[in-house]
Amino acid sequence: MKSAAPAVLACTLALAALTASAGTFSGVAFDRDGVPMANVVFTLKPRDGRAVPTPAAPTTATVYQEDLAFKPYVTVIRRSSSVSFPNRDRVEHHVKSFSASRPFEIPVHKPGAVPDPIRFDQEGAVVVYCILHDWMRAYVYVTETPWFALTAELGAVRIDDVPAGDYVVEAWHPDLGQFRPPLRAEVSIPAVGLAAQTRFTFDFKPRTPRQPRPGTANPPGARHGQRN
Numbered sequence: 661m662k663s664a665a666p667a668v669l670a671c672t673l674a675l676a677a678l679t680a681s682a683g684t685f686s687g688v689a690f691d692r693d694g695v696p697m698a699n700v701v702f703t704l705k706p707r708d709g710r711a712v713p714t715p716a717a718p719t720t721a722t723v724y725q726e727d728l729a730f731k732p733y734v735t736v737i738r739r740s741s742s743v744s745f746p747n748r749d750r751v752e753h754h755v756k757s758f759s760a761s762r763p764f765e766i767p768v769h770k771p772g773a774v775p776d777p778i779r780f781d782q783e784g785a786v787v788v789y790c791i792l793h794d795w796m797r798a799y800v801y802v803t804e805t806p807w808f809a810l811t812a813e814l815g816a817v818r819i820d821d822v823p824a825g826d827y828v829v830e831a832w833h834p835d836l837g838q839f840r841p842p843l844r845a846e847v848s849i850p851a852v853g854l855a856a857q858t859r860f861t862f863d864f865k866p867r868t869p870r871q872p873r874p875g876t877a878n879p880p881g882a883r884h885g886q887r888n
């Protein structure tokens with residue numbers, strides 16, 4: 661008599677094939693000296709141009725004004741999402757974007773203020789300044805695709821649950837500036853498990869973000885609402 665095991669196994673495999681048709685993307689970014697790079701945005705878009713799933717609900721990311729800097733330095737959102745810019749400092753700020761894809765302005769606002777979020781409806785990189793503190797910079801990277809990630813110090817990202825298929829991978833960093841395109845590669849995402857790692861090497865070293873001018877009257881760590 662035959663064992664039932666092969667039938668059970670076949671059934672399990674068929675079920676796995678039905679449910680697991682998504683794999684994991686893995687990428688890493690280096691500077692020209694081979695040092696892993698933070699603040700690199702990875703995006704994956706289907707090579708055949710098929711539409712990506714629409715988001716279930718709009719989301720709102722947060723970029724704080726804190727210690728006379730924007731935190732985080734780089735934020736990635738999907739198109740039609742919003743970003744809130746709360747002021748956690750004990751001084752006023754004046755937030756402004758001159759970027760063509762999303763010019764906006766949050767006029768001078770007080771310590772502790774939480775201005776209305778700004779919505780981003782076009783793809784592209786938006787540079788955010790503070791008119792009162794010229795060293796302050798943030799970047800909002802707006803993308804259509806749900807498959808994106810931002811590198812930290814180790815330069816590596818993973819993106820899970822990417823439907824199997826061929827994709828164009830792009831890697832963007834603020835220091836590419838306004839005119840240089842992202843680095844680009846192609847990757848095949850398997851139905852199960854990890855894709856071959858995509859490695860990018862930029863031909864520059866990232867600049868150190870500018871620091872508050874010495875003597876500026878807002879000691880680091882002195883946030884709105886805190887007592888010294």
Ligand SMILES: [Cu+2]
Nearest residue numbers: 753790792793
């Ligand atoms: Cu400011």
